[in-house]
Amino acid sequence: MPFEALVAGCLAYVALMFAVAFAADRAAARGHVRWLDHPLVYTLSLSVYCSAWTFYGAVGYATRSGLEFATIYLGPTIVCAGAWWGLRRLVRVARMHHVTSIADLISARFGKSNPLAALITLIALIAATPYIALQLQSVRLSFEVFATDSPQGNPLQGIGLWVAAGLALFTILFGTRNLAADERHHGVVTAIALEAVVKLLAFLALGVFVVWGLADGPVDMMRRISAASRDAEFSEGWLLKPDRWTALIVVSAAALVTLPRMFQVMVVEAADEERLHVAGWAFPAYLFAMSLFVLPIAVMGRHLLPADANPDLFVLTLPIAADRDFLAFLVFLGGFSAATSMVVVSAIALSTMISNHWIVPGWLALRRRAAGNDRPDEDTRDVRGFVLNARRIAIVAVVGAGWVYHEASGGAAALAAMGLVAFTGMAQVLPAMLGGLLWRGANRRGAYAGVGTGFALWMIMIFLPSVGVGVMPGLPADIDPLAFSIFVSLAVNTLAFVGCSLFGFPDPVERLQGLSFVSSVEPIRHSRMRQSDDRAEPLLAMSRRVWGADAALRFFQAEAVAQGKSGYLPDLTPRFLTRLERKLSGTIGAATAHAMIDRVAGGAALTVSDLLQVADEAQRAKEETQRLESATTELARTATQLREVNEKLTALSVQKDAFLGQISHELRTPMTSVRAFSEILMTPDLSEAERRKFAEIIHDEAARLTRLLDDLLDLSVLESGRARMSYGVVNLHDLIVRALSSASATCPERQFTIDRDIPTEHLAVITDGDRLLQVLINVISNARKYCDADRPVLSIHVRRSAGAGAHIDIIDNGSGIDGARQSLIFEKFSRLNDPARAGGAGLGLAICREIMLALGGDISYLPGQGGAAFRIRLPVKPPLNSGASSGE
Amino acid sequence: MPERPLFLERASFRRRRLGDAARILPVLAALVILAPVWWVPALVSSGGGATAFFVLWALLIMAIRVLHRALLRAEAATMRAQAEAMHDDDGPAARDKDGTHAV
Known part of the structure; x- marks a missing residue:
């Protein structure tokens, strides 16, 4: 090959290299770095390891020393085997x-x-x-x-x-x-x-x-x-x-x-x-x-x-x-x-x-x-x-x-x-x-x-x-x-x-620096700047000398914006100084950048106590995070509670509206009758018999109205917890006997077989006898009214509770109350059967429940007893603050 | 700050073990390259020995490649698991997010 051709080819190759480098720089300047950034380009650039020593020398080395030439490439292979954790960390x-x-x-x-x-x-x-x-x-x-x-x-x-x-x-x-x-x-x-x-x-x-x-x-x-x-x-x-x-x-x-x-x-x-x-x-x-x-x-x-x-x-x-x-x-x-x-x-x-x-x-x-x-900052x-x-x-x-x-x-x-x-x-x-x-x-x-x-x-x-x-x-x-x-x-x-x-x-x-390098965490610059005087301007002047005016102003403005300030002069926070120093060190090396900033910003030398303060700040930041986190959990808990309360309040409001509607309805029916029959009475040509009949109707309706209002008043007094209870020692047997005889006035035409165990009934409790009697009468009357068996049987059992107090089970042999409605029977105005047959406003069991709560006990429906079954539970002695607690 | 988790999900666990493998690999590579020469230098110096050595070297490079790909996949899987956990609820997300820092 002629030497001239070789030189010409070589020069052409050099020209190609200049062109490639120029084109790549142009592309990068225009932001087209996709293929320049490819990992393959990076890998190929690493091959600068293989210099002419490899290219020519490896063969000479192998001629003289055999396989030993390979050592030069085996070492890097071992290092690359650890690239994942070793080299990656170095680069990071x-x-x-x-x-x-x-x-x-x-x-x-x-x-x-x-x-x-x-x-x-x-x-x-x-x-x-x-x-x-x-x-x-x-x-x-x-x-x-x-x-x-x-x-x-x-x-x-x-x-x-x-x-x-x-x-x-x-x-x-x-x-x-x-x-x-x-x-x-x-x-x-x-x-x-x-x-x-x-x-x-x-x-x-x-x-x-x-x-x-x-x-x-x-x-x-x-x-x-x-x-x-x-x-x-x-x-x-x-x-x-x-x-x-x-x-x-x-x-x-x-x-x-x-x-x-x-x-x-x-x-x-x-x-x-x-x-x-x-x-x-x-x-x-x-x-x-x-x-x-x-x-x-x-x-x-x-x-x-x-x-x-x-x-x-x-x-x-x-x-x-x-x-x-x-x-x-x-x-x-x-x-x-x-x-x-x-x-x-x-x-x-x-x-x-x-x-x-x-x-x-x-x-x-x-x-x-x-x-x-x-005068370090005067030089421009x-x-x-x-x-x-x-x-x-x-x-x-x-x-x-x-x-x-x-x-x-x-x-x-x-x-x-x-x-x-x-x-x-x-x-x-x-x-x-x-x-x-x-x-x-x-x-x-x-x-x-x-x-x-x-x-x-x-x-x-x-x-x-x-x-x-x-x-x-x-x-x-x-x-x-x-x-x-x-x-x-x-x-x-x-x-x-x-x-x-x-x-x-x-x-x-x-x-x-040791901490930052070994743990690969962001470096912290902490020097004791003189807080009072404004040193950002000299720093800007210095940076301008290193980077040129535009670049320096851009950097300072970006930092000021990041701090939430307007203008070009950020506060000298450790964070800002760290970033400034690192950016400077990318241009002139870490040592020079550090020295220049210290000189211009007038930072005093760092001491061990400053270092401890840095550690302290880190610890405090950690504690703060912990505190915030626990506060967040606390807040979430409170929010859940609030949500629950709100739901309850909404439900109560709905209930109250329904209650008002019910009451208006209940009051209105008798009032309509009273008004209608009064108007009839006002007509002059009425026989005495008719007059008496209409007057009776008015009387009955007025009585019903009174009962309803009594019940409502009673309920309201009980619910608000203002009910006065008069406690005394009561024998349950006496109460049951009185209740049975009182209740027999309801549906007197029906004959009930009463199943009782008299000796166990002789149990003395401290309670309000009249109120308890009211409950018993109500429950027994209900049984008399609703028990649909051909041969009705009413069982009454009294038992001393295992813990304390007593309970009274009142069970009939009717068809009972089906499961879905059991939860409703203690609500106000809940009538399971048609209203005409019941004859009441549906407040009886609601009042019973309020009374029992006021007495410190409760009343509940017992499912699966072969009929409607109620259990009245009594405490040994009434609650001390019975007046206040009953309505809760 | 949440405590370091005691147990990790499958993806993080696998990535952690691959990380261990990446730490062992250079030691293994050094052993594989140094031991034969200390043990039977004459054999490695022969023509057949040199061939065997190049085969060993190629296998080592393949091992590095396989491990790196597995690590990349495992890392991607962990990211996915994390992203899913984030969508799911806050409980598992917090567990996995911190899991990446535990050793």
């Missing part, structure tokens, strides 16, 4: 705190300490520079492979510089479009997702070509691999060493969450943790697909290519040797994609860290010193432009450092070794990160101690030897130096972290 906490980078995460957790973030930025930069150099080197090497058959002399002069400059330009264009570093870079992410597809397709195409084109299918391929693994000379380093295996898996697992570029795509660019549901399995599957053909390519490369060929470039030299120009170009693009995407994302992540943790805090400190430290210069420029400069610096390193080192080292240096360096951050997320007791001193010792050990044992400065101290031959260094540095790091955490007492801000 980071999003909650608007974290902009791994350094920002750790600094925010440990009390928003900027020096800690600056230290981590230093480690990340030192680790990343050779790694970026490695990407540039791989691009240069791949160009060289094609350039060997170029007729021109040396077309590669400065290719590394051109690539670096192009990448820096791309990163500045699409990586610094928005100021908020925690906002998503849709253009970059989409371009990276596309590059991930190219990478995967290129590698799979090559693998398929190797297995089915060069070898004779998978069976043949496996035979060849087995043969190779038995060949002592070929598989010299292939025997797996358990210590190296374990150490590399640990480091690669750590790399997935600690490498700045991985943190950027996995945490900062994630809209929410839902994305991980797909990425949790799809990303390991991507890694699996990328490693599937590594061993076949390595074995075939060794078989087919000359012995001095660079195994790191087998992926390119194999298709070139087989004269597959297009495949070679595709593979070249794949490698180019891997290298460029890694550099772009690393540059974005590192530039954010450098500007947020080095440049901006330094600049602010310098200005403060220059301003004389007394724009921080916004400065932050963006700082980031752009940092991007150029990061990529430039990689290029300088590449030029200086001459690109001799094997690719894999350089990648591992970066992995082990960032792994030193892992203990502080894990501890910070899982252990509330972890504190800043521990984090400094752990990260610091880990950094020092890494420099001495891994980094410096890798760049040829100093050597590892001698180790026994059977100990692997890399595995040893990894274990020792991580172990000492963890010990220092835990040890210093155990012996320290964290400051209150740190404890608040």
Whole structure:
């Protein structure tokens, strides 16, 4: 393939990437984020893990060390197996705190300490520079492979510089479009997702070509691999060493969450943790697909290519040797994609860290010193432009450092070794990160101690030897130096972290942050603002300098509206300050945001007693909720009671209306007769007999009217509880005898057989004899009136009650009262038979019941006795307040 | 504030147990990946061993996928159960709503 064609194709590909990034940014700006937001795009963007080190280096690694190359992908697989509770939680906490980078995460957790973030930025930069150099080197090497058959002399002069400059330009264009570093870079992410597809397709195409084109299918391929693994000379380093295996898996697992570029795509660019549901399995599957053909390519490369060929470039030299120009170009693009995407994302992540943790805090400190430290809010210069420029400069610096390193080192080292240096360096951050997320007791001193010792050990044992400065101290031959260094540095790091955490007492801000990170609850900002003066305006001025006037005013107005205020100045509530600080920290990092707000708003330092007050407030809020809840239940209970009472009242009102209707009717009938017959009497020509007859009728009707009115009066007196009772000792036998004789006046024509047990009747009770007699007469008269048996029998039984008092059962042998009407008989004006036959107003049993209640007993209908049966129950002695209680 | 419930409904119970499985899975994955190399490094280093290792890896990825899908389904089922309980009455709703926080 001619070199010019390659360059042209490569430039076309670069142009495509610019176009895709531009289009995605445009789409996002217009709000069309549906496909940009797809979990698959997120998963593909994670593949920035597979840099050129994977693409070219994995085959070289496999050639030298066999299956060990897979450790780099197995570590992330293990982490992804825990994505559901591990990564999801990391993403949730980071999003909650608007974290902009791994350094920002750790600094925010440990009390928003900027020096800690600056230290981590230093480690990340030192680790990343050779790694970026490695990407540039791989691009240069791949160009060289094609350039060997170029007729021109040396077309590669400065290719590394051109690539670096192009990448820096791309990163500045699409990586610094928005100021908020925690906002998503849709253009970059989409371009990276596309590059991930190219990478995967290129590698799979090559693998398929190797297995089915060069070898004779998978069976043949496996035979060849087995043969190779038995060949002592070929598989010299292939025997797996358990210590190296374990150490590399640990480091690669750590790399997935600690490498700045991985943190950027996995945490900062994630809209929410839902994305991980797909990425949790799809990303390991991507890694699996990328490693599937590594061993076949390595074995075939060794078989087919000359012995001095660079195994790191087998992926390119194999298709070139087989004269597959297009495949070679595709593979070249794949490698180019891997290298460029890694550099772009690393540059974005590192530039954010450098500007947020080095440049901006330094600049602010310098200005403060220059301003004389007394009038902090008077400075109105724009921080916004400065932050963006700082980031752009940092991007150029990061990529430039990689290029300088590449030029200086001459690109001799094997690719894999350089990648591992970066992995082990960032792994030193892992203990502080894990501890910070899982252990509330972890504190800043521990984090400094752990990260610091880990950094020092890494420099001495891994980094410096890798760049040829100093050597590892001698180790026994059977100990692997890399595995040893990894274990020792991580172990000492963890010990220092835990040890210093155990012996320290964290400051209150740190404890608040610890609570928020470990329990993943909303963070609370609690600083003692001077309540009296209005500090919202300086805060607005400061925010305007960071975000620009419009954005700041929008935010403040929204907050004021949320507080129920009009205008642009909300009250400085803890809630508002928390939100303001978090939004600021999304732009300039947690530590700087915290410092700026404290400075402008004049907050005093937080003390332990403030912390206790926060806990107190939480407790009080909880108690308040509990109180409210019990009040609610109480209210519900009262409402139910009220409803019941209301129903009763309605029923009573209906009853009263019915009663009035009844009474009018009952009074009206006799009155009509009286009036009619009086009118007749007034006619002059009446015989004496007629006159007497009509006068009798009038008399009878008047008597009936009187009886009715007596009954009503009686009932009303009883119901209102004003009835006077005259108690005395009464023998029930006497009463029954009197009642029977009185009642015999009713329907005197009927002969009743009376069934009595005289001896048991001799029972003395204290009660109102006359009233009880009235009840007995009424019940017995009713029996005489209504008993429909041919040979009527009336049984009267008196029995002493088990508890106390006595009861009298009066039973006839008629047809009784059917069930549905039993409940009605004690109501006023209830007449079961036709009124003419009864001859009364239907008040008798109602009066009986009222009398019995007044006497402290009751009267009830006994069902199932073979006829109408009433039971009159008497207490031993009458109620004390008989007058008052009877009507209830 | 309602007390933490003693027993959960079927949907929440199942989701809780799947959550336990999701905690065990990475430990299991680490064991499966580390143990063979510590135990029989020579065997894993051979061609057949490498093939077997890739099969194991593929199975592991499938296990992650199956578990994640089950968890998503269980979460959806819990949501549904909650929504139904809300419609039903206040009693069961309060029970399940709090159930999501209990361990």
